[in-house]
Amino acid sequence: MAIVAQTTKFSKIAWPVLAWMVGLLFFFPIFWMVLTSFKTDADAVKPEYLFWFKPTLDNYLNMTENYDYWRFARNSVITSVFATVFTLFVGIPAAYAMAFNPSRATKDVLMWMLSTKMLPAAAVLYPMTFLTKSLGLFDTHFLIIMVLSLINLPIVVWMLFTYFKEIPKDIIEAGKMDGVDTLGEIKEILVPLAWGGIASTALLCFIFCWNEAYWTVRLTTTEAATLSKLIEGNRAPEGLFFGRLSAVSTAAVGPIVVLGWFCQKQLVQGLTFGAVK
Amino acid sequence: MSKRTLPRLLQTPAVLLLLVWMLVPLGMTLYFSFIRYVLNSLRRPEWTTPSLSNWRGFGNYEFVLKSKDFILAIQNSLLIVCSILFLTVILGVLIAVLINRAFPGRGFVRVLLISPFFVMPAVNAVLWINMILDPVLGLQGIAVGGINDLVDGLRNAPLIGWFFSLWPELEPISFRATQTSALAVIIMVTWQWTPFAILIFMTSLQSEDQQQKEAAVLDGASAWSQFRFLTLPHLGRPIAIVVMIQAIFHLSLYAEIEIVSRGNGNKNLPYLIGEFANNNIGAASATGIFAVILANIVAIFLLRMIGKTLME
CATH class of the missing domain: 4.10.910 (30s ribosomal protein s13; domain 2)
Known part of the structure; x- marks a missing residue:
């Protein structure tokens, strides 16, 4: 790189040191949460046990007892998985149609889809509560799955569209010659070809579903309540439960943070709608 | 049926679903915003069912505009959003430039830096307000x-x-107090979204013209003037995009505000809508329409920029 030409001995050492310090600083709150999760509730608030303490697994072993963790986790898994599957099920054909059989309206349709993503959720809070309650859908898995799907559908269609656009049309056309019908084209040619793109879209969609914190909190009470709802309900400031609260928080975000490491690139695409490459 | 009809029809389920999802609730919000509609009223029980005979015209809008909470919520929304934008963009540019150079363990540092972004908002808020910012135990x-x-x-x-x-x-400092709760939200959201800015600026820096930079070095340009006249202009567009996307997301912040102080001294528009919706649906709906308008002002610019790159 160009700057190397000017590198002095000082910056050769100072630069990496600074970069590492910034990285560690940003990660520190997460590290602190994980560390606290191995302390007892009593130790967690004592200055003398900041870094040296007797680690315990009790907070993790008692998650069910303390918070009914697995019920919420199960709801998070069910809603996020089914929402991701449903979104792909609707999104793949749509993106296929737009990428391989575009019409003059395709661009406008895509832009309109993205614009739905930009509406503030709170604006429709009451109508959503009213509708779901009168349809008997309030606090059901079905409702949360549908809402998560619809929130993420624009991003999923958009991401799939950009992946599909890269596939040469000829390959798809060749399928037509062999007498494969449209659905066969998608199932047998497109999906295997674009597998990587579909997988990373699914991963990102899953992460967004898991972290959603408006509708999952406002449209549930107990039956379909997800981990966001669980944590939100335990915001109490007493500070007596730092240990167990850290454990349940770590369990709630740990897997997702790790998954996130694997889709940094897709994140840029998915969140900027391709405007930054 | 032409050969292209069926393939094109495949996008109808997606379009229809989104159309219903958008139009039905938004249409209801618009309707409620023009009528008198409250959930409980002993004095005027007829207002508790939505009906055209309770037409109020722009009365709800007037009521909202005149309420003190609304002005405070708008001010607070703007304060929170602008502070976060300012901090994330500055930190994002500096850190992106910092790690754009090769150094030992760069991949690992990148993983450390990006991690906060994947923490769910509820955990982010609980973690910061209790374990880190608490004035006694944190x-x-x-x-x-x-x-x-x-x-x-x-x-x-x-x-x-x-x-x-x-x-x-x-x-x-007690970060749950009226004067400081907005600050707590700004700190925690900045921590969560700076990684997003870093990631985008980093992606963009990788496409920077290296030959131009080498030429600048040969001409004796200082590191500062390289940054000022080459890197910053190159980042102009990504910065605009980061600003707009974050503005749209942060205008609808909710979980953090709820967890830090239940909106005490720190209401934004979504929070105010939630409060109105406990009884006065007409006012909640009018506030909702204002929120839509505010978000659309940003969204129009953003969509225009996306539209330009979409078909390339």
């Missing part, structure tokens, strides 16, 4: 207590004692 309280103890001890020390006796006792 790290802030412990740190302030530690510094005070240290200064206290040094006061009795020979020679330098007089210097430390001039130091005041430090007071920890």
